[in-house]
Amino acid sequence: KAGVTQTPRYLIKTRGQQVTLSCSPISGHRSVSWYQQTPGQGLQFLFEYFSETQRNKGNFPGRFSGRQFSNSRSEMNVSTLELGDSALYLCASSFRTGMNTEAFFGQGTRLTVV
Amino acid sequence: GDSVTQMEGPVTLSEEAFLTINCTYTATGYPSLFWYVQYPGEGLQLLLKATKADDKGSNKGFEATYRKETTSFHLEKGSVQVSDSAVYFCALPLWAGGTSYGKLTFGQGTILTVHP
Numbered sequence: 001k002a003g004v005t006q007t008p009r010y011l012i013k014t015r016g017q018q019v020t021l022s023c024s025p026i027s028g029h030r031s032v033s034w035y036q037q038t039p040g041q042g043l044q045f046l047f048e049y050f051s052e053t054q055r056n057k058g059n060f061p062g063r064f065s066g067r068q069f070s071n072s073r074s075e076m077n078v079s080t081l082e083l084g085d086s087a088l089y090l091c092a093s094s095f096r097t098g099m100n101t102e103a104f105f106g107q108g109t110r111l112t113v114v
Numbered sequence: 115g116d117s118v119t120q121m122e123g124p125v126t127l128s129e130e131a132f133l134t135i136n137c138t139y140t141a142t143g144y145p146s147l148f149w150y151v152q153y154p155g156e157g158l159q160l161l162l163k164a165t166k167a168d169d170k171g172s173n174k175g176f177e178a179t180y181r182k183e184t185t186s187f188h189l190e191k192g193s194v195q196v197s198d199s200a201v202y203f204c205a206l207p208l209w210a211g212g213t214s215y216g217k218l219t220f221g222q223g224t225i226l227t228v229h230p
Contacts, residue, residue, distance in 0.1 A: 004157075033217065043203065043220040056208075056217050090157055092218075101207070102148060103218060105158040 002027065004093050004106035012112045018079040021109045025072050025093030032074040033103060034066060037088040046089075049074055081113045116141045118204050120221030127194055127228050135189040135224045137178075137204035147171075147180055147187040148218070150203045158203065161189075194228045201225050 005024040013019050025032050034046040045058040049068035066076040072093075078085055088110050092103035121136040139147065146165045150158040162171035167182035176191045187204060201223045208217040 006157075042222050043218075045217045045219075048217060058217075092158075102146070102160050102163055104160065105150075107157040 004091055004104055006089075006091050006106035006109050008109060009107065010110045010112075012114060013081050015081055015083060015113055017081050018077060019081060019111060020075055020077045021089055021091075021111070023074045023076075023091030023093075023106060025074070025091075026095075026104055029093035029095050029104075030072055031094040031096065032068055032072060033092045033094075034074070034076050035090045035092065036060075037090055037108070038086075043090070046076065078111075083113050085111065086113045087111060116145075116206060116208060116219050118206055118219055118221040120202075120204050120224050122222070124225040124227065127226070129196055129228055129230050130193045131228075133189070133191040133194045133198075133226070135202055135204075135226070137187045137189065137221055139185050139187065139204070139206055141185075141206055144182065145206050147178070148205045149176070149178055149187070149189050150205055150220075152201045152203065152223075154200070161202070194226070196228045196230055199226055199228045 007022045031050045033048040036044045036046055046060055047054055047066050048056040052068045063079045068074045088108045090105050090108045092105045094101050094103050117140045119138050146163055148163045149161040151161045152158050162173040164171040164180035167180055170179045178187050178189045180187055203223050204221040205218045
């Protein structure tokens with residue numbers, strides 16, 4: 001069974017540009033979550049989608065958005081990039097969500113804003 | 115709110131030494147607890163989990179016991195290897211109103227370096 005696939009692995013963008021990151025979950029998984037990882041803030045939750053609906057959102061500005069397609073693939077978009085958006089963006093998928101459900105992570109997309 | 119606290123500061127050990135990484139949590143109810151590992155340049159991998167009090171999760175020689183009375187989930191390994199060098203994260207799922215909306219709350223991570 002293929003794991004969570006994130007593309008691209010690396011990105012370099014200029015301040016003010018926008019970027020779209022993609023995540024393909026494990027087959028059959030309907031929940032996709034996104035996290036931002038930085039040395040200073042650690043792992044921070046961005047948002048979660050389940051069956052194309054955003055059910056939970058972290059404390060990030062509106063420049064960060066996402067969506068999920070009918071095949072459970074998800075994209076996140078960051079508009080008007082700032083230097084502080086440089087981070088590793090991780091996607092995780094789960095078959096369902098509940099107190100006992102673990103998440104499976106992709107390798108991440110390393111975004112560098114210059 | 116729910117939170118996880120890991121021991122601060124990197125851990126440096128010699129090969130075959132005993133490892134303990136402390137993790138304490140605050141949670142509503144009794145969610146599962148997880149340890150994730152991140153190797154250099156990689157995403158997170160689930161290392162082990164425990165789903166209820168007194169459960170012991172184990173994998174690859176690592177163990178952690180869900181202690182409700184001390185709200186702890188410390189990670190241990192009897193004999194570490196150079197290949198165990200990585201960042202370790204303790205985590206618990208957000209659980210509110212009877213639903214977990216796919217959010218994991220992570221500790222700050224502990225960098226483990228094992229020297230030959």
